[in-house]
Amino acid sequence: MKITERKKIMMSNYYKRIPFVLRQFGLSFDAFGVETLHSGHINCTFKVSLRSKRVNRSFIVQRINTYVFRDPVGIMQNIDKVTEHIRRGMLARGEDPTGRVLQFLKRADGTNYFFEDEENFWRVYHYVPNSITYDKAEDPEVLKNAGASFGRFQEYLSDFPMEELQDTMPDFHNTPKRMENLFCACERDAVGRAGEIKGEIALLKEHEKVWGRLEKLRAEGKIPVRVTHNDTKYNNILIDRTTGEAVCVIDLDTVTPGLCAYDFGDAVRFSANTAAEDEPDLSKVSLDLGLYEAFAAGFIPACRSFCSDAEMESLALGAPTMAFELAARFLEDYVNGDKYFKVSHATHNLERGRNQLALALDMVAKWDELQRINRIFAK
Ligand code: GN1
Ligand code: MG
Secondary structure, rough: OOOHHHHHHHHHHHHHHHHHHHHHOOOOEEEEEEEEEEOOOOOOOEEEEOOOOOOEEEEEEEEEEEOOOOOOOHHHHHHHHHHHHHHHHHHOOOOOOOOOOOEOOOOOOOOOOEEEEEEEEEEEOOOOEEEEEEEEEEEEEEHHHHHHHHHHHHOOOOOOOOHHHOOOOOOOHHHHHHHHHHHHHHHHHOOOOOOHHHHHHHHHHHOHHHHHHHHHHOOOOOOOEEEEOOOOHHHHEEOOOOOOOOEOOHHHHOOOOOOOHHHHHHHHHHOOOOOOOOOHHHHHHEOHHEEEEHHHHHHHHOOOOOOOOHEEEEEHHHHHHHHHHHHHHHHHHHHOOOOOOOOOHHHHHHHHHHHHHHHHHHHHHOOOHHHHHHHHHHH
């Protein structure tokens, strides 16, 4: 059976459970409609529209991938604290948090999740009306808005008591560790694919000075650890369909202690790539400096009030670091037999890994330009 067929059957099984899951969160309805949302690589996400005699409402229902997220309860406890903190911060500033911060439903026992069994861990949050996510940044103005919104997300959390966060994803963005994991996976060569990526491994090793630097700055205490999002893909922000405003940051599973440069770098490696993250034709892959600048124009000024000069200076380094890191993660998953990221065909992770490596090398070639752009907005 092809991977895509297997995926479809899996999704339809989850789909059937949705009415049961909704009832666990106290939702009653006469009829409902479900749409599967496809942008994430990890969880299964559905938009559910409920109709009852009194009112029609929409929710997002997610089944969490417990292979990837080993501590889903810890994650949901973190999310509860983080979203509450942002909500209080908005109210204190006289802003209306409705639709600006995710609002998860709670069950009768007070939990914001339904742990059905080891395999099925569910959560439900309010759909933000008139919102959409984009996989590709087409309008630089909208991308700038997204940058400002991701920057503000960190600002709202800059006074969050970090000791209250559980480190549910240890070393999530420790790039040298990610490289080590890849090199070990190649040694093990569990499914006989390591031979295909010898050239990529050599290129990664050659650039250790680039991808090892952020972690070194952190270890030397030159840049601080703060609460970061850690998965700032363009499709992890809700955009208002009408105004193009970036209204709400989503996908909060990875909100843990991290570096500001991770969020900057992860965002640009996704949104300022001239090709999709999994484009196999590497001649189409490069860094679009116009889109890079658009994101920087939103994100960097939003960080000015809480970031040190050294941190501001480190942001550009996040770009090649995150692209190298994703290259390592995709290639590791390929060598391990595609256990982590959803794939649609056998070489999907290989293509993603090569794509991210090509992007990282282009960022290295454009390094002076990246620094020049960042310094304009850091003033
Ligand atoms: C995953 O779930 P999604 O698609 O937003 C991954 C990120 C990667 C990204 C690559 C928990 O994010 O770290 O950067 O794929 N999330 C996790 O596209 O591993
Ligand atoms: Mg996502």
